Amino acid sequence: MADTSLQHRDGEAAAPLRRPSRVSALLHRSEALRGYLLMSPTLLIMILGIVAPFVILLAMSTWTRQGFDFDTTFTLANYERTWNEPIFGALLSRSFWVSGVATVATVLLCYPMAYYVAFHVHHRKMMWLILMTLPFWTSYLLRVFAWKVILGYEGVINSGLMTLGWIDKPLEFLLYSKTAVIITLAHAWAAFAILPLYVSLEKIDKSLIEAATDLGDGPVARFLRITLPLSMPGIIAATFLIFIPTTGDYITPALLGGPDGAMIGNFIQLQFGAVNNWPMGATLAIVLMLWIAAIAAVFLFVTRKAQEKIA
Amino acid sequence: MTKTDAFISIQNVSKFFGTFRAIDDISMDIGRGEFFSLLGPSGCGKTTLLRMLAGFESTTAGEIFIDNQPTSDVPPHHRPVNMVFQNYAIFPHLNVRDNITYGLRKQKLSRSKRYEMAEEMLEMIKLPDYGTRKATELSGGQRQRIALARALILRPKVLLLDEPLGALDKQLREQMQLELRALQRQIGITFVFVTHDQEEALTLSDRIAVMSGGKVLQVDTPTGLYETPKTSVVARFIGNMNFFDGTVRRNGAAAAAIETEGLGTIQVPVADLDKPDGAAVQVALRPEKIALSATRPDAAEHAVSARLDTSAYLGERSHFYVNLEGRDEPVAVSQPNTSRFNAANQAPSGTEVWLSWSSDAIVVLDPE
Structure with missing residues (x-):
C-alpha cells in the first residue's frame, strides 16, 4: 500500500513512509495489547495447566464415588464430611503446625545468612549465593534420605551420642516423628528463603542505615526500625514460598513422619490412590487451598499492622 | 593533644x-x-x-x-x-x-x-x-x-x-x-x-x-x-586567574619591582613582598581586575598594549582573550557590559587594545 500523498512541500517527491499493517498499527497504539501479547505464551499455559485442572477439581469435589465410577449429581456432602469428621481437622491443623514451624525456622535461620551476604560480603557475592544453594542441586528425595541416615535409629546423631556415652539407647523421637519432618522441611526449602531474603536486603540503601545511626539508633534499634521493615517483602515472599508448598507436601512425611507425622498431603494421596475416592481427594485439595488463602490473608494483614506499629 | x-x-x-x-x-x-x-x-x-x-x-x-x-x-x-x-x-x-x-x-x-x-x-x-x-x-x-x-x-x-x-x-x-x-x-x-x-x-x-x-x-x-x-x-x-612568571628586582628600601613575562616591570610595595632579589615568583591577576580600552588610559597605574584574539559575549559580561608581546598563552579579561552597546564586543580579532590595572590588583605567589 504505497502512499503517494506524502510529498515534500516543494513538490519534490520524498520517499513515501511505509504504511504499517493494521495489526502492527493497532499494537503500536495500545500498550495494554502489547503487554498481553508478550504474556500470551505464559497465559496460555496458565489457563491450560492451572485454571482448567482447578475447574475439574472443583467439579469433581461435588460428585460422589460409586464403586469405580462417579455419581455426577451435585452434592456438598464431601465438604460436610471434612467439616464434621475430626480426622480431617486434625490432619489439617497438624499440617499447618508442621509446615508453620518449618517455615518460621527456615526464615529465622536463613535471614542471618542472607544478611551476611548482602551487607558483609563485598566481592564474589554470586559465589556465596551459589555455595549456599549448592545442596539444592541434588534431588529432593536424596536429601530426605540423607536426613534419614542422620536422624535414624542407628543414624549419625544417635551413634555419635552413644559413642560419647551421653545416652544409653538411641533417641526414638528423632526419626518417624513430627520433629523429623520439621527438620527435613526446614533444610530442604532453605534456598527458597535465602534468595528472596537476599534480594530484599541487598536492595536496602546503606545510607538509610547510616542515617538511622546518625539519628541516634544503636544496632538493635536500627535493625528493628529500618532493616527489618525494609526487608519485609523478602520475608513475606520467603514465608509464602515455603509455607504453601510444604503444607501439602507428602514425600517427607511419608518417608520420615511415621504414624503421628502424617499430613494432609498423605491423606489426599491416599484418596486418589489406595482409597480410590477421587471426589473426596478433590474436596480436601480445595479445602486445603481455601485454608492456605485464609492464613495468607491473615498473615499479610498482621505483618502490615506490625510494620505500622514499629514505624 | x-x-x-x-x-x-x-x-x-x-x-x-x-x-x-x-x-x-x-x-x-x-x-x-x-x-x-x-x-x-x-x-x-x-x-x-x-x-x-x-x-x-x-x-x-x-x-x-x-x-x-x-x-x-x-x-x-x-x-x-x-x-x-x-x-x-x-x-x-x-x-x-x-x-x-x-x-x-x-x-x-x-x-x-x-x-x-x-x-x-x-x-x-x-x-x-x-x-x-x-x-x-x-x-x-x-x-x-x-x-x-x-x-x-x-x-x-x-x-x-x-x-x-x-x-x-x-x-x-x-x-x-x-x-x-x-x-x-x-x-x-x-x-x-x-x-x-x-x-x-x-x-x-x-x-x-x-x-x-x-x-x-x-x-x-x-x-x-x-x-x-x-x-x-x-x-x-577559586575563580579564574591569569598567571605571569616573574623575577624580583629590589631597588632600595621603599619599592621593589617584578620583571614579568608579558606585563613588563611592575612596581610593588616592599611590605607586600618578602622575597629576596632575583627570586622567581608568579604574578596573578584576576580577569575582572583588568580594564580593556581602545586607547591607553591616562590615569592607569599600569598599562600594556595587546591584540584581541577571541571574545565571548555572556550577556551580563563579556570575556576577551588577548595576546601579549612575549607571551604564548592568551590573557583572559572579563568586563561587565555596563552599557548596552559595548564597542569591544564588536571588535574583530587582531584589534589593538590596552590593558590596565591598579597595583593592588596583583597577587604575588611562589612559583608552582
Whole structure:
C-alpha cells in the first residue's frame, strides 16, 4: 500500500513512509495489547495447566464415588464430611503446625545468612549465593534420605551420642516423628528463603542505615526500625514460598513422619490412590487451598499492622 | 593533644584506606556557630573528613575534639552531631512526620509533643501540612528540606551537610542556598558543609577550607580566599586567574619591582613582598581586575598594549582573550557590559587594545 500523498512541500517527491499493517498499527497504539501479547505464551499455559485442572477439581469435589465410577449429581456432602469428621481437622491443623514451624525456622535461620551476604560480603557475592544453594542441586528425595541416615535409629546423631556415652539407647523421637519432618522441611526449602531474603536486603540503601545511626539508633534499634521493615517483602515472599508448598507436601512425611507425622498431603494421596475416592481427594485439595488463602490473608494483614506499629 | 577554644578542633588527623592516604595530617579549628565549608574536587578527602566528624569513619591518627570532648571512642549514634546525606536518605517506609521525628524516639516524648515538634519543623522548612505525605511522593527539594528538618529537630551541636544541594537544579539550588544561610543565622548551630562548587562555598560560608589530595591548602574567609590566595592551586581553583612568571628586582628600601613575562616591570610595595632579589615568583591577576580600552588610559597605574584574539559575549559580561608581546598563552579579561552597546564586543580579532590595572590588583605567589 504505497502512499503517494506524502510529498515534500516543494513538490519534490520524498520517499513515501511505509504504511504499517493494521495489526502492527493497532499494537503500536495500545500498550495494554502489547503487554498481553508478550504474556500470551505464559497465559496460555496458565489457563491450560492451572485454571482448567482447578475447574475439574472443583467439579469433581461435588460428585460422589460409586464403586469405580462417579455419581455426577451435585452434592456438598464431601465438604460436610471434612467439616464434621475430626480426622480431617486434625490432619489439617497438624499440617499447618508442621509446615508453620518449618517455615518460621527456615526464615529465622536463613535471614542471618542472607544478611551476611548482602551487607558483609563485598566481592564474589554470586559465589556465596551459589555455595549456599549448592545442596539444592541434588534431588529432593536424596536429601530426605540423607536426613534419614542422620536422624535414624542407628543414624549419625544417635551413634555419635552413644559413642560419647551421653545416652544409653538411641533417641526414638528423632526419626518417624513430627520433629523429623520439621527438620527435613526446614533444610530442604532453605534456598527458597535465602534468595528472596537476599534480594530484599541487598536492595536496602546503606545510607538509610547510616542515617538511622546518625539519628541516634544503636544496632538493635536500627535493625528493628529500618532493616527489618525494609526487608519485609523478602520475608513475606520467603514465608509464602515455603509455607504453601510444604503444607501439602507428602514425600517427607511419608518417608520420615511415621504414624503421628502424617499430613494432609498423605491423606489426599491416599484418596486418589489406595482409597480410590477421587471426589473426596478433590474436596480436601480445595479445602486445603481455601485454608492456605485464609492464613495468607491473615498473615499479610498482621505483618502490615506490625510494620505500622514499629514505624 | 591539647584542648583549644575552638568548637571543633581537628588535630593532626590522618586517614588511610589500606595504603591510600585519604586524609593527610590535617589540623584546623572550626568556631562555634560558624558556617564552615570544605571545598575541593572529588577525591580530595572532604567527604571522608565529614564522615570522620560524624563518626562513620575512624581516624587512623590524630584526634577530633567536638566541644572540647575527644571523639575517637564515641560511636556515631552517641555524637552530638547530625548529618544531611548527599542523597538525603529519607526512610522510604515512613511518612514525612515519622521521618522528621525519627531521632526523637530516645527522648521518650509523648506522641502529641512529637507531632507538635514535627509541625514546628515543617513550618520552618515551609512545608506545612506535609506531615502525612509518603516519603516516596516528594520532589528533590522537598526531600532536602525534610532531611534538614530531621537533623535539626534533635538540636545538634554541629550539623554536617554532604553536598546537600548537588542534586537540585540551578534555580532551586540558588534559592536553597539563601534559605540555608538564613536558617543557619537564625538557629546559630555550627554548620560544616561539603561542596565541590566554589560559587556555592563563597555564597554560603563564613570560612572555607580548600582541600586537595587529602591536605588543606588554605583556610580563609570567602574574600580572603578569592582576593589573597596563598598558593597558585587555590588561586586556580577559586575563580579564574591569569598567571605571569616573574623575577624580583629590589631597588632600595621603599619599592621593589617584578620583571614579568608579558606585563613588563611592575612596581610593588616592599611590605607586600618578602622575597629576596632575583627570586622567581608568579604574578596573578584576576580577569575582572583588568580594564580593556581602545586607547591607553591616562590615569592607569599600569598599562600594556595587546591584540584581541577571541571574545565571548555572556550577556551580563563579556570575556576577551588577548595576546601579549612575549607571551604564548592568551590573557583572559572579563568586563561587565555596563552599557548596552559595548564597542569591544564588536571588535574583530587582531584589534589593538590596552590593558590596565591598579597595583593592588596583583597577587604575588611562589612559583608552582
